Amino acid sequence: METTVKPKKLVRTSARTTGGSLSSNGGNGTRDLVPRQALDSFQLQAISFFVHAFAALSLPRSIGEIYGLLFSTEEALSLDDIIERLRISKGSASEGLRWLRSLGAVNPVYLPGVRKEYFTAETSLRKLATGYLRDRINPHLENGPERLRLLQDSIVEGMPQSSFQKSRIGQVAGWYKFMGKILPLVKALAGKF
Amino acid sequence: METTVKPKKLVRTSARTTGGSLSSNGGNGTRDLVPRQALDSFQLQAISFFVHAFAALSLPRSIGEIYGLLFSTEEALSLDDIIERLRISKGSASEGLRWLRSLGAVNPVYLPGVRKEYFTAETSLRKLATGYLRDRINPHLENGPERLRLLQDSIVEGMPQSSFQKSRIGQVAGWYKFMGKILPLVKALAGKF
DNA sequence: GATTTTGTTCATTATTTCTTGAACATTCTG
DNA sequence: CAGAATGTTCAAGAAATAATGAACAAAATC
Numbered sequence: 001m002e003t004t005v006k007p008k009k010l011v012r013t014s015a016r017t018t019g020g021s022l023s024s025n026g027g028n029g030t031r032d033l034v035p036r037q038a039l040d041s042f043q044l045q046a047i048s049f050f051v052h053a054f055a056a057l058s059l060p061r062s063i064g065e066i067y068g069l070l071f072s073t074e075e076a077l078s079l080d081d082i083i084e085r086l087r088i089s090k091g092s093a094s095e096g097l098r099w100l101r102s103l104g105a106v107n108p109v110y111l112p113g114v115r116k117e118y119f120t121a122e123t124s125l126r127k128l129a130t131g132y133l134r135d136r137i138n139p140h141l142e143n144g145p146e147r148l149r150l151l152q153d154s155i156v157e158g159m160p161q162s163s164f165q166k167s168r169i170g171q172v173a174g175w176y177k178f179m180g181k182i183l184p185l186v187k188a189l190a191g192k193f
Numbered sequence: 194m195e196t197t198v199k200p201k202k203l204v205r206t207s208a209r210t211t212g213g214s215l216s217s218n219g220g221n222g223t224r225d226l227v228p229r230q231a232l233d234s235f236q237l238q239a240i241s242f243f244v245h246a247f248a249a250l251s252l253p254r255s256i257g258e259i260y261g262l263l264f265s266t267e268e269a270l271s272l273d274d275i276i277e278r279l280r281i282s283k284g285s286a287s288e289g290l291r292w293l294r295s296l297g298a299v300n301p302v303y304l305p306g307v308r309k310e311y312f313t314a315e316t317s318l319r320k321l322a323t324g325y326l327r328d329r330i331n332p333h334l335e336n337g338p339e340r341l342r343l344l345q346d347s348i349v350e351g352m353p354q355s356s357f358q359k360s361r362i363g364q365v366a367g368w369y370k371f372m373g374k375i376l377p378l379v380k381a382l383a384g385k386f
Numbered sequence: 387g388a389t390t391t392t393g394t395t396c397a398t399t400a401t402t403t404c405t406t407g408a409a410c411a412t413t414c415t416g
Numbered sequence: 417c418a419g420a421a422t423g424t425t426c427a428a429g430a431a432a433t434a435a436t437g438a439a440c441a442a443a444a445t446c
Contacts, residue, residue, distance in 0.1 A: 042354075090406085095405095123364045140245075165235045165265070168265065172242075193368065254435095271392090281436090283393080283394090283436080288395090309391085310392085
């Protein structure tokens with residue numbers, strides 16, 4: 001239910017299998033104690049900010065971390081950059097990035113002649129709001145009519161409670177109308193920021 | 194992250210320790226296979242509806258069940274009524290009810306000379322929206338200024354990226370302004386439904 | 387004041403969700 | 417085509433969250 005804020009480390013300390021290797025760069029890059037790219041204070045603070053903000057929407061920390069990193073970094077970053085800087089797994093980074101992309105919270109940056117994909121954060125409130133509403137709110141509203149009908153059909157006519165039940169259905173219908181009014185307003189206002 | 198809808202039984206089937214007793218009413222009430230109060234089809238449908246709706250807000254199923262039951266029942270119900278009809282534990286019912294009460298989604302009904310507390314569902318959109326915003330949104334917005342300041346303070350002047358970072362802060366400030374504008378609108382519109 | 391009724395709290399258990407990492411696919415490069 | 421680079425998927429484990437039920441108040445009744 002998310003009532004309290006969980007005190008969890010901001011960026012994982014590299015408690016990995018740091019076996020013997022200290023400089024035996026076996027091909028694909030040094031992954032030792034000192035990160036190749038450290039985060040600056042603004043990035044750290046931004047990541048903390050977004051982890052917190054995303055948690056308010058019950059979204060996983062890794063997504064907040066990724067968005068926070070991109071938000072606070074001027075250059076576009078690749079999947080590997082993200083993994084390296086946040087010290088999260090490939091899987092988390094890939095899935096988190098996919099989620100952010102589908103929402104439109106992250107923009108691919110196409111660099112001619114470069115194979116890797118690079119991303120920057122989308123910061124337009126209109127786009128963020130639109131994406132969030134489209135992916136996470138609309139789906140619930142779309143089967144509203146069907147759900148209302150199911151409710152309606154569950155009423156057994158002629159029972160003493162059926163008049164009460166009909167009034168309840170009226171309430172729910174009103175709630176849907178409200179959503180139909182408020183969402184466009186949100187989008188419109190978001191466009192001004 | 195809640196991507197798919199989990200197919201879980203609507204109301205727990207009583208797979209309890211239904212030992213030998215069939216009618217040995219040992220003091221505090223019959224708790225056998227046949228519920229004293231069965232749910233009618235409207236109640237079942239309403240509970241399903243609210244479990245789903247509350248899940249959209251990442252709220253636990255038990256809370257959706259409780260609200261759904263109260264919403265679909267004309268008479269006020271006590272904690273024991275809820276436990277009996279939904280077949281949930283005392284703990285869940287008590288805490289769920291507490292949560293709903295603090296939000297204002299449930300109204301106590303005082304009956305003179307009756308010791309138990311009885312509740313009905315609050316269905317006014319204005320009250321529901323106000324309570325939700327107050328309990329779950331405002332707390333996050335209230336420390337907004339402080340969080341913004343932390344971000345601001347994390348900028349190291351004179352670095353090549355500090356101008357970019359300042360522009361980002363401007364964005365975040367805009368988001369807060371947006372929230373300050375939209376929330377009153379939501380409340381105002383909710384009042385009309 | 388002992389007992390019953392009513393409700394809360396919280397340690398334990400159950401369930402769900404998130405993260406990891408390795409296997410797999412796919413595309414590029416030589 | 418072999419090998420490298422890049423990403424995705426998903427089973428297994430770790431972590432977080434929710435539900436249970438028994439112990440514990442608190443208040444009312446006898």
